[in-house]
Amino acid sequence: MKPLEWINGKLKFLDQTRLPLEEFFCETDDVLFVAKAIKRLAIRGAPLIGIAAAYGVALASLSLNHSMVKEARSYILSIIDILASTRPTAVNLFWALKRQRRVLDAWQTDSISDLQNNLLNEAKQIHQEDAEICERISSFGAELLSDDCSVLTHCNAGALATGGRGTAIGIISKAWELGKLKHVYIDETRPLLQGSRLTAWEIDRAKIPATLIVDSVAAVLLKQGKINAIIVGADRITMNGDVANKVGTYSLAVLAKHHGIPFYVAAPVSTIDAQMSTGKDIPIEERDAREVTELFGKRTAPEMVHVYSPAFDVTPNEFVTAIITDRGVHRPPFSDSLKRLSLRGELVG
Amino acid sequence: MKPLEWINGKLKFLDQTRLPLEEFFCETDDVLFVAKAIKRLAIRGAPLIGIAAAYGVALASLSLNHSMVKEARSYILSIIDILASTRPTAVNLFWALKRQRRVLDAWQTDSISDLQNNLLNEAKQIHQEDAEICERISSFGAELLSDDCSVLTHCNAGALATGGRGTAIGIISKAWELGKLKHVYIDETRPLLQGSRLTAWEIDRAKIPATLIVDSVAAVLLKQGKINAIIVGADRITMNGDVANKVGTYSLAVLAKHHGIPFYVAAPVSTIDAQMSTGKDIPIEERDAREVTELFGKRTAPEMVHVYSPAFDVTPNEFVTAIITDRGVHRPPFSDSLKRLSLRGELVG
Numbered sequence: 001m002k003p004l005e006w007i008n009g010k011l012k013f014l015d016q017t018r019l020p021l022e023e024f025f026c027e028t029d030d031v032l033f034v035a036k037a038i039k040r041l042a043i044r045g046a047p048l049i050g051i052a053a054a055y056g057v058a059l060a061s062l063s064l065n066h067s068m069v070k071e072a073r074s075y076i077l078s079i080i081d082i083l084a085s086t087r088p089t090a091v092n093l094f095w096a097l098k099r100q101r102r103v104l105d106a107w108q109t110d111s112i113s114d115l116q117n118n119l120l121n122e123a124k125q126i127h128q129e130d131a132e133i134c135e136r137i138s139s140f141g142a143e144l145l146s147d148d149c150s151v152l153t154h155c156n157a158g159a160l161a162t163g164g165r166g167t168a169i170g171i172i173s174k175a176w177e178l179g180k181l182k183h184v185y186i187d188e189t190r191p192l193l194q195g196s197r198l199t200a201w202e203i204d205r206a207k208i209p210a211t212l213i214v215d216s217v218a219a220v221l222l223k224q225g226k227i228n229a230i231i232v233g234a235d236r237i238t239m240n241g242d243v244a245n246k247v248g249t250y251s252l253a254v255l256a257k258h259h260g261i262p263f264y265v266a267a268p269v270s271t272i273d274a275q276m277s278t279g280k281d282i283p284i285e286e287r288d289a290r291e292v293t294e295l296f297g298k299r300t301a302p303e304m305v306h307v308y309s310p311a312f313d314v315t316p317n318e319f320v321t322a323i324i325t326d327r328g329v330h331r332p333p334f335s336d337s338l339k340r341l342s343l344r345g346e347l348v349g
Numbered sequence: 350m351k352p353l354e355w356i357n358g359k360l361k362f363l364d365q366t367r368l369p370l371e372e373f374f375c376e377t378d379d380v381l382f383v384a385k386a387i388k389r390l391a392i393r394g395a396p397l398i399g400i401a402a403a404y405g406v407a408l409a410s411l412s413l414n415h416s417m418v419k420e421a422r423s424y425i426l427s428i429i430d431i432l433a434s435t436r437p438t439a440v441n442l443f444w445a446l447k448r449q450r451r452v453l454d455a456w457q458t459d460s461i462s463d464l465q466n467n468l469l470n471e472a473k474q475i476h477q478e479d480a481e482i483c484e485r486i487s488s489f490g491a492e493l494l495s496d497d498c499s500v501l502t503h504c505n506a507g508a509l510a511t512g513g514r515g516t517a518i519g520i521i522s523k524a525w526e527l528g529k530l531k532h533v534y535i536d537e538t539r540p541l542l543q544g545s546r547l548t549a550w551e552i553d554r555a556k557i558p559a560t561l562i563v564d565s566v567a568a569v570l571l572k573q574g575k576i577n578a579i580i581v582g583a584d585r586i587t588m589n590g591d592v593a594n595k596v597g598t599y600s601l602a603v604l605a606k607h608h609g610i611p612f613y614v615a616a617p618v619s620t621i622d623a624q625m626s627t628g629k630d631i632p633i634e635e636r637d638a639r640e641v642t643e644l645f646g647k648r649t650a651p652e653m654v655h656v657y658s659p660a661f662d663v664t665p666n667e668f669v670t671a672i673i674t675d676r677g678v679h680r681p682p683f684s685d686s687l688k689r690l691s692l693r694g695e696l697v698g
Contacts, residue, residue: 020651185657188641188650190539190563196642196650204651211655214539214641215565216597220662223599248565250572251604258603292537292563293545295644301537301545302369302553306560308534313569 001205003160004043004052006124009062011055015042016160020201031060031079038086038093041192045161046235046271047130050096053083054123057100061116069110076104076119088283089244089312090235095270096126127163133268133326134164141171141231141266141324142178149175149228150183152218155246156198157233157266167266168231169202171324176208184210185227187218189248191291191309215248222259230256234267234323239342241317241334242279247310253319262321269325272338274347279314287311350554352509353392353401355473358411360404364391365509369550380409380428387435387442390541394510395584395620396479399445402432403472406449410465418459425453425468437632438593438661439584444619445475476512482617482675483513490520490580490615490673491527498524498577499532501567504595505547506582506615516615517580518551520673525557533559534576536567538597540640540658564597571608579605583616583672588691590666590683591628596659602668611670618674621687623696628663636660 004013011034012027026042028034034056037043043052060079064072080097087093103122107115145151151172158169165173175181184203189195196212203210213221221227230252236244243249243265256263276282289307293299301307323330323338327346330337341347353362360383361376375391377383383405386392392401409428413421429446436442452471456464494500500521507518514522524530533552538544545561552559562570570576579601585593592598592614605612625631638656642648650656672679672687676695679686690696 021648188539190537190565193649196654200650200654204654209655211657212641212650213657214596215563216539216600217657217659217662219600219603220596220659221657223662247563247569251565251568251600254568254607255600255603258607292561296647298645299370300542301549301561305545305549305553306558308560308562308566308570310566310569313566313572 001159003048004055006055011052011059013037013043013052014160016044016198017042019197029059029062031056032082034059035082035086038083045156046090046092046233047162047167047268048160049087049090050092050270051123051127051130051163053093054096054100054126056083057097058116058120058123061119064112064116066112069112072112072115073104087285089285091273092268092270099126130163130268132164134162134166134170136326137167137266137268137324138165138170138174140329141264142174142180144264144322144324144329145175145180145229147180148182149180150185150226151181152185152187152221152227152230152252153199154187154195154232154248154252155189156194156202158199158202160198160202161233167233167268169199171231171266173206173208176206181208184208185218185221186210186212187215187248188212189246190215191287194246218252219255222255222261227261229262229264231264231266234265234271235312236282237265237267237272237323238276238279238282239272239274239335239338240278241320241323241332241338243315243320244279244282244284244312245315247313250313250315253315257319263319264322264324265320266324269327269341269346272341272347274342279316282314284313285311350508352397355404360401360408362386362392362401363509365393365547366391368546378408378411380405381431383408384431384435387432394505395439395441395582396511396516396617397509398436398439399441399619400472400476400479400512402442403445403449403475405432406446407465407469407472410468413461413465415461418461421461421464422453436634438634440622441617441619448475479512479617481513483511483515483519485675486516486615486617486673487514487519487523489678490613491523491529493613493671493673493678494524494529494578496529497531498529499534499575500530501534501536501570501576501579501601502548503536503544503581503597503601504538505543505551507548507551509547509551510582516582516617518548520580520615522555522557525555530557533557534567534570535559535561536564536597537561538595539564540636543595567601568604571604571610576610578611578613580613580615583614583620584661585631586614586616586621586672587625587628587631588621588623588684588687589627590669590672590681590687592664592669593628593631593633593661594664596662599662599664602664606668612668613671613673614669615673618676618690618696621690621696623691628665631663633662634660
């Protein structure tokens with residue numbers, strides 16, 4: 001299942017807002033349509049929005065022709081700005097755009113088609129790399145899990161969120177293939193229900209035994225001893241190991257600690273923000289109140305009610321058992337292990 | 350606002366499943382319609398279903414006529430059984446039916462109208478008592494709160510759930526009247542959204558400053574220091590102080606403890622089950638999977654997904670700061686303080 005593909009000069013993507021009711025694909029050559037798709041979560045998941053943004057820059061370059069050599073640079077820069085403004089929290093978006101910015105900066109010829117080729121190749125490279133990254137994360141993670149284990153996951157950090165098999169769900173499906181996994185519990189993940197709409201859909205297709213729960217039932221299962229580990233993805237990880245991820249993650253992390261269950265975060269190193277030392281500085285996107293007060297256009301709360309709806313929360317490093325990246329498994333103190341990654345030049349940013 | 354009233358030989362009640370979209374009242378003289386209303390949560394909230402069941406028995410007796418003296422007893426007993434089978438967790442239901450059972454047992458004359466009057470009077474008495482109980486709970490609870498405090502509540506333990514101003518929400522509205530309350534945070538309370546549909550509606554009518562959140566945002570607010578106390582209702586309290594309440598309560602209780610915030614449970618003594626020593630024995634109702642997989646009839650999860658949807662969870666006494674009843678505030682060790690209530694003959698059951 002590919003949530004996003006480059007086909008004949010267009011970007012084809014699954015409109016994830018329509019799942020699980022329909023598998024509806026859009027095809028577009030319009031970068032603004034891609035930006036809007038990221039904004040309205042038709043394309044979502046930290047790694048995938050990075051990939052989509054990179055393709056978006058490539059798409060934009062295709063609208064340039066050979067008489068536009070002079071304007072090309074400022075046009076592409078403005079497109080990068082537009083894409084960067086779609087969502088504030090996931091750092092992969094900025095990382096992917098930075099890679100395209102470097103391609104733009106390295107463009108020295110007067111050939112528009114050189115620029116177009118270079119941007120498209122970089123996007124394809126980011127996409128392909130992400131598939132390999134998912135494989136590595138999945139192998140590292142599956143190794144960590146005990147035999148016959150049951151795992152809880154939150155939101156969707158699967159194939160729908162990445163260029164490959166997923167991060168958290170990649171680990172889960174890998175563990176299933178290795179015969180180590182007994183059961184998956186899926187948080188529905190309010191307000192946008194990425195757990196029931198997306199993760200349950202993916203896990204169902206993979207034929208892994210699973211149970212869907214409302215978010216607050218996680219604590220009940222933890223108390224019953226039914227969960228051996230919690231694995232989530234991440235939208236941004238700071239150099240001290242603090243983790244921004246879908247709202248509800250912090251709650252799970254506290255509950256995991258209280259019940260003595262390991263809490264794993266799975267993400268590519270591109271999710272690590274080398275410029276940010278602690279989670280306190282991560283900008284947290286706030287979502288529209290209607291995502292909480294309406295369901296399918298019908299009101300579920302009084303008209304004037306005030307809503308606080310952060311899309312993400314920050315889990316302090318003390319609650320994180322390990323961060324599983326494509327460059328290996330990192331354990332506390334994260335400031336040491338992530339610094340070593342940085343010193344080895346393995347962090348971009 | 351009265352969620353339930355006895356008018357001209359009929360029971361009039363607000364269909365709470367239709368809130369906040371419409372304030373739709375049903376009027377019925379059919380006890381089976383009342384039983385169904387309890388089952389489908391048109392009438393809900395532990396104290397209110399006790400009151401409704403008591404009126405239901407009175408309604409049933411009205412269908413008896415003077416030639417039916419012999420069958421009256423077994424008929425009323427069968428109605429009590431039907432009402433008792435509507436929902437398994439809230440003990441107030443069984444407590445109210447036990448009171449009607451005692452009225453039936455005490456009926457010694459051959460007069461059907463005596464029986465009818467006695468059952469109706471008992472129902473009215475239970476209803477009236479509950480209003481007074483709410484007042485006492487609200488006063489005891491408001492006294493506990495610190496000045497200028499912000500409180501989080503879960504589900505709906507308000508006027509809609511009781512015969513009076515509510516238990517948890519009674520305390521909140523009382524504290525507001527006393528000028529002690531700064532803000533209320535309302536958990537939406539998945540899956541049936543009693544927080545957004547019912548509590549937000551009540552709090553809005555009372556003009557108390559409030560913010561609605563999805564359940565998993567509670568942890569975020571606790572971390573931000575925005576919440577000074579959590580107050581919830583209860584469906585059953587065992588003699589050691591374990592508390593069954595709407596699912597999500599246990600999660601909040603663990604989070605409250607972790608963040609050093611008091612966790613209060615507000616309930617009438619009729620919610621205390623004198624026959625049950627620990628929460629392990631409380632039967633927990635499981636709800637239909639469709640409450641999780643569908644919204645307004647539209648699927649939000651794949652067809653075949655397995656769902657675990659307990660309506661309630663049990664919070665062990667170690668997480669409860671105090672139990673606020675109409676007979677005063679009880680603090681740990683609850684087995685001592687609740688036993689004293691029992692020895693004073695203040696527990697029914």
